[in-house]
Amino acid sequence: MEALGTLPAFILVFLLGSAIGSFLNVVVYRIPEGLSIFWPPSRCPKCGYRLKATENIPILGWLRLRGRCSNCRQPISVRYPLVETVTGLLFLLIYWQFGLSVVQTVGYWALFSWLLALALIDIDTMTLPNALTKSGLVLGIVFQGVMAGIPGIIGAVTGAVLGIWLFDLVTLGGSLAFGQAAMGGGDAKLAAMMGAWLGWQLLLLAGFLACLLGAVGGTVAIALGWLSRRQPMPFGPFLALGTAIAALWGEWIVSTYLQFFFS
Structure with missing residues (x-):
């Protein structure tokens, strides 16, 4: 029961971590290129198509698109959802270690x-x-x-x-x-x-x-x-x-x- 009581907190922490992971993908791509990490909003690196809100959901957005841009149909690297997943798991590990x-x-x-x-x-x-x-x-x-x-x-x-x-x-x-x-x-x-x-x-x-x-x-x-x-x-x-x-x-x-x- 104690584990079930903490389950919503773990889910929220993982979601927060995966959202931060989505932002880290932007940081990793744009900083070496000398680009702003805040503008323009997330877009396809191949054709520049601006992602819709539903397409930009961490992990699920990539799965929903089946790993391809909805505009140009070019592959989107699997590293994007992997970074989001890893970041979510790291946030969980830290929360499990240090709690509140x-x-x-x-x-x-x-x-x-x-x-x-x-x-x-x-x-x-x-x-x-x-x-x-x-x-x-x-x-x-x-x-x-x-x-x-x-x-x-x-x-x-x-x-x-x-x-x-x-x-x-x-x-x-x-x-x-x-x-x-x-x-x-x-x-x-x-x-x-x-x-x-x-x-x-x-x-x-x-x-x-x-x-x-x-x-x-x-x-x-x-x-x-x-x-x-x-x-x-x-x-x-x-x-x-x-x-x-x-x-x-x-x-x-x-x-x-x-x-x-x-x-």
């Missing part, structure tokens, strides 16, 4: 939305736009200030500075060791954003997880022939995933590690 802790829940909804948009843009364009990393950094500082006051702001700024310095050092070291850039400049700016949201301790965990996941992902991609050994690979998605894991379960991971090795 409004500041934390809403804050992490914002963080995960930024991370998802940045990851997708990096996959598409191998860039991490300043508009998103800088605004995400500011939001992280505000979030920590609301959560913990002045000490939270100091911790966020410390984490941001450590993040950009640490990744700049990694980039410099990689350039000296391998004769080519190990990371793009956007990665360091994303690391600063990560530090603002997570603080310096969880930033280190997120960076470690990102490197571990990136190494595994790169090895698999090379083994399958998707990448050559010296071909650049977007690192933003791994940073985003490491940040998400650290935000949700970082405290537990760190405490478990310390307990296991130092108790």
Whole structure:
């Protein structure tokens, strides 16, 4: 009965998340193109046809159109409903984790939305736009200030500075060791954003997880022939995933590690 009582809340959270996911699709497409994310309204990327309200409903609109524009009949990428679904599920996960802790829940909804948009843009364009990393950094500082006051702001700024310095050092070291850039400049700016949201301790965990996941992902991609050994690979998605894991379960991971090795 308790689960049934919370079912309407979970449905509303998923619907909210999928609506945000629909907006993220716009962000991911338009920001790299230098276009406004607010105007014009959603339209077919092939023929420019303006979508009707019923065609623009998250997930259901794509299913209703059977994945094709109603005007030009060109295929609409399945990534649109996938992003909407994933965003809805992420909102549910955060709500399940933090419940009615409004500041934390809403804050992490914002963080995960930024991370998802940045990851997708990096996959598409191998860039991490300043508009998103800088605004995400500011939001992280505000979030920590609301959560913990002045000490939270100091911790966020410390984490941001450590993040950009640490990744700049990694980039410099990689350039000296391998004769080519190990990371793009956007990665360091994303690391600063990560530090603002997570603080310096969880930033280190997120960076470690990102490197571990990136190494595994790169090895698999090379083994399958998707990448050559010296071909650049977007690192933003791994940073985003490491940040998400650290935000949700970082405290537990760190405490478990310390307990296991130092108790």
